[in-house]
Amino acid sequence: MIYLDNAASTHPKPETVYAAVDRAVRTGGNPGRSGHRAAFDAAREVFEARAVVGEVLGASDPARVIFTLNATHSLNLALKGVLRRGDHVVTTVMEHNSVLRPLHRLEASGVETTLVAADREGHVDPAALEGAIRPNTRLVALCHASNVSGTLQDAEAVGAFCRRRGLLFLLDASQTAGAVPLDAEGLGVHLLAAPGHKGLLGPQGTGVLVLAAGVDLATVLEGGTGTHSEQRTMPDELPEGLEAGTLNTPGIAGLAAGARYLLDRGVADVRRAEEEILAYVLPELASIPGLLLYGPREPAARVAVVSFNLEGRDGAHVGFALDEAYGIAVRVGLHCAPDAHKALGSFPAGTVRASFGPFNTLQDAEALVRALRELARL
Ligand SMILES: Cc1ncc(COP(=O)(O)O)c(C=O)c1O
DSSP states (O other): OEEOBTTTSOOSOOHHHHHHHHHHHHHOOOTTTOSSHHHHHHHHHHHHHHHHHHHHHTOOOGGGEEEESSHHHHHHHHHHHHOOTTOEEEEETTOOHHHHHHHHHHHTTTOEEEEEOOOTTOOOOHHHHHHTOOTTEEEEEEESBOTTTOBBOOHHHHHHHHHHHTOEEEEEOTTTBTTBOOOHHHHTOSEEEEESSSTTOOOTTOEEEEEOTTOOOOOSOOOOOSSSTTOSSOOSSTTGGGOOSOOOHHHHHHHHHHHHHHHHHOHHHHHHHHHHHHHHHHHHHHTSTTEEEOSOSSGGGBOSEEEEEETTSOHHHHHHHHHHHHOEEOEEEOTTOHHHHHHHTOTTTOEEEEEOOTTOOHHHHHHHHHHHHHHHHO
8 A cells, every 4th residue: 555644644654663562562651650660760761752752852851841642632732732712812714623622612701812814825824813902812722834735834933023022932843743844942942743654653642742841731631640649730850741641651662763764864854855845746736637726835934744636526526436445545634624625725535635644655656657657548
C-alpha cells in the first residue's frame, strides 16, 4: 500500500518507535506512582521524553511539556483552561473541529468568538485577525497549517501582534509539528497544541500541550498525580498539575523515539523532502483535465497536505478507486474542518486528500499522479 494519509496519522513510524513501545510495555512501571526501580525508570523515560519533544518544538522547559491523548485533548485543555465568561476569542474559519467545537461549547457559558475569514487558498490575513480584537479579547487561536488545503499561516506576524497587544496566542500545530521547523518560544506562542501521532511520529494516543513560561491554566481534569496526595486540589506544579491519572507511558516512550528520529534527521530535512514532493505533485495534478486543486500552488506556502476533486465525481468513489485499484490510501470528506471547505469552495462535498509524510518518496507521488490521470479519463 502507498500510504498517503499522514495528515490523519503518520505511517509507518521509525523502527525505533515500535521498539520503544514494546520495551516500555514489557518493562512496566507507573511513573511517579511508586518508589521501586521500574517506576523510577518509567519516570526517567517520561522526563526525557518531555525534553526531546520540547526540543523539536522549540520549548526549553521540559516541565511545561504536558502529555495528552491527542491534539484535541491539548486544545480542550488550553481553551477551557484559559477562557471564562465575558472573554472573547479571535480565531479563523480554517480551524479544525477540535477548536471549533470546544469554542461552540464555551459560547454557551458566555465566551464570545470571532471567526476571521480566509481567502480562496486558505490564507488568513494577520491584519484581519488583529482587526478583530476587542477590549475583552483574551486569546487568538490559529491553525498553523490547514489539514484541508495545507495552507501555512503567518504565525510569526500573529505572535508579534499578540505580544504587542498582551493577548494569549494558541497555535494548533497539528499539521506542522515535526513537519516544519518550529520555534514555539521564538514565535511567542503561549500555548502550542500538537498530536504525538502525526509529524512527531509517535503512536496514536499521544499528544502534547506546551505552555510558555508564566502561562497558568485552570484544570479540566482532576485526579491522581502521585504527588501532594493529601490535598483535595490538583498540585500547582507542572507538569503533574495538568496530568491527572496514569500516563500513556508506552505511547510516550514511542513518541520520544519519534522525536529523537526527527532530531537526528532534522525537521528541516523532512521539510525539504516534502517540499520536493510538493514541487512535483502540485503542477502535475493541476495539469490533469477536470482535476480541481485546492490551496496555494507554491510549496513554500503550504505543508504536504494536498486536497483535490475530480469534476463531476463523488470524492468517496475516487478515494475507493485509489484504494481498490491502485493500492493508494487517501482520505475523503470534510476532514473535520467544515468552515475551511466553505472558504475553499469545496463545501458540502469535501475533498479527496493525499497527505505525504517523512517516509514517502517521489515514486509514491508519481503513482498518485498516474492513477489520477487514468481515473480522470474514465
Ligand atoms: C489542524 C488539526 N487540528 C487538530 C487535529 C486533531 O488531532 P487529534 O486527532 O490528534 O486530536 C487535527 C487532526 O487531524 C488537525 O489536522
